[in-house]
Amino acid sequence: MTSDLIQKALETATDTKAIVAGDGVVAETGAVFAAQFPGKKAVLVADENTWAAAGEAVEQSLEGAGVAVEGRYVFPGTPTLYAGYENVTKLxxxxxxxxxxxxxVASGTLNDLTKLASGELGRPYMNxxxxxSMDGYAAFGASITRDGFKITRNCPAPTALVADLRVMAAAPPRLTATGYGDLIEKIPGGADWLVADELGIEAVDQYVxxxxxxxxxxxxxDPKGCAAGDPAAISGLAEGLLMSGLAMQAHQSSRPASGAGHNFSxxxxxEGHGLDWEPPLSHGNKVGVGTVAACALYEKVLALDIDSVDVDAAVAAWPDPAANDARxxxxxSIDAIREAALAQSRAKYVQPENIRGRVExxxxxxxxxIERITPQLVTASEAAQMLKDxxxxxxxxxxxxxxxxxxxTYFQAQTIRSRYTMFDTLQxxxxxxDVVESLFAPGGYWHDHPTAD
Known part of the structure; x- marks a missing residue:
């Protein structure tokens, strides 16, 4: 892990002041805590699984640094914790x-619960x-489900992070796979941002x-190395995830890390899909599949004959606001999603008097x-192989x-976020x-790949 990159990124982080990453650095937890929260006591938050992974080492480090440990809150390890607001309330x-x-002492879900619970109390925290397993460690905001709708709720990022590569490499392989799935979407997600930049809708911040x-x-x-728990591969993956979170802090938005592929997840x-599985279906696993779906669509985009697009026909077919709401x-079909999707879609809707200018x-x-996105992209088959590995x-x-x-879901994904993506361009x-239908017709990716290999 290139600590210089992380330390440079910390210069523009709004909340996170310290990140210590490396092999065996869990022993430095107490020193980090004491430096960032002088004179403060600590309360440990974990679940049974994360406590077994590093809880005692964290507690010993805190006590060794003279930090008083006021108590522990340990969630059950089974059933696996999920990001419901009721758990934020309990904590x-x-x-x-x-x-x-x-x-x-946490990975994705538990980190988000602690982040939001601390944020609601106006308190800092560290992790x-x-x-x-995900890019949210160093990110502001927490993805929490409430009243059936999952959104990123505003709260500060952690003041400090300790990332022990030995601990992370020993995590269950399914957790590493979910982190890989979360990170790979930055490929088509980056293309989405390039499109928005080229059209003058949302400029790319070159630093971020x-x-x-x-x-x-x-x-x-090295996806195979990640699957095998190879420390060097895990180090690279962890660095990419941490840098993604720091980018979101610097930009005060998830745009640097999330495009249309994330919208599938x-x-x-x-909709609650996979929430009742044991373990629950992870965010990163769904994002990975969404990445393949987005890359498949981009392959059709690269082959699109733009000269065949009739401006007059596009303008004539454009729905008025009421018709777009009806769409x-x-x-x-779910009330809570419908209302939120309406608000998000209205925020990026192009008024009829402006649509001709947009199409032109x-x-x-x-x-x-096409020139800008081509080197950014991978094919759907390449993305699928990386995820498989x-x-x-x-x-x-x-x-x-x-x-x-x-x-x-392709059509639903276009409605649920106001963020502009290639899905909106095609719309x-x-x-x-037509492009979506072609993916399922002969010669389309999903027609040719109806099942997993």
Whole structure:
């Protein structure tokens, strides 16, 4: 892990002041805590699994540094914890009873619960990472489900992180695979940002772009090593995930780390898909499959004959606001998702008087769009192989998602976030439905790959 990169990224982090990463650094937890929270007591937060992985070592380090440990809150390890707001409430109510800073010994879900519970109390916290399982360690905000709808809720990032590579490499392989799935979506997600930049909708911040993209290919370079728990491969993956979180802090947005591929996961999560599995279907596993879906669509984009797009026809077919609302409502059968999707879709909707200008702009900039996104992308088959080598799901059938549901999710994914992606570009051109249908027709990726290998 290149600590110099992380230390440089910390210079623009809004919340995180210290990250210690390396082999055996769990022993430095107490020194980090004492430096960041002088005179404060600690309260440990874990579940039975993460406590077994590093809890005692963390507690010993804190006590060795003279930090008083006020108590422990250990969630059950089975059933596996999930990011429901009721668990935030339980933890917050416990933390209210102690005058101490939370030190979570945690991977994704438990880190988010501690982050939000501490944030709601106006308190800082720190985390000891137990797996290379997601990019949210160093990110602000927590992805929590409440009233059936999962969104990222505002709260500060951790003040400090300790990432012990020995602990992370020993994590269950399924957790490493979910981190790999979370990270690989930055490939098509980066292409989405390039499209938005080229059209003048959301400019690329070159510094933030570099935090994610400059380390991305290296972090993803050894999926088989990640699956095997190879320390060097885990180190690269962990660095990529931490840099992604720091980029989100610097940008105060998840744009550097999340594109349309993530929306597949968000849709399925909001529907509760896989929530009752044991263990629950992870965010990163769903994101990985969403990445394959996005890359498959981008292959069609690269082959699109832009000259065949009729501006007059696109303008004539563009729905007015009421018709667009009806389109969104028809796609979302769950009340909570429908209302949120309506709000998100309205935020990026192009008014009828402006659609001609948008379509003409897209056509004018299309050659430059293709030039910019081509070196950014991988094919769907390449993404699927990388995920397979990492030991994660790489086909929707592995998530109990059939082709009918997958096709529907393409259209749903376009509605649930106001963030502009290639899905919106195709929708504005009037060809989104045709491109999606072509993926399931002879010669399309999903027609040719109806099941996992």
């Amino acid at each position: 917050r109510e416990y933390l209210e009873t102690v005058d101490a800073v939370a030190c979570s 000891v990472c137990t797996a290379a 772009w570099g935090l994610v993209q400059d380390t991305l290919r290296g972090a993803l370079a 968000h849709q399925w999560e909001m 969104v409502e028809a796609l979302q 702009l897209i056509k004018e900039h299309w050659p430059r769009i 990492a030991g994660g799901p790489y086909h929707p059938s592995m998530l109990d998602i059939d082709q009918e549901k997958l096709k529907l 504005e051109l009037g060809v989104f439905a």
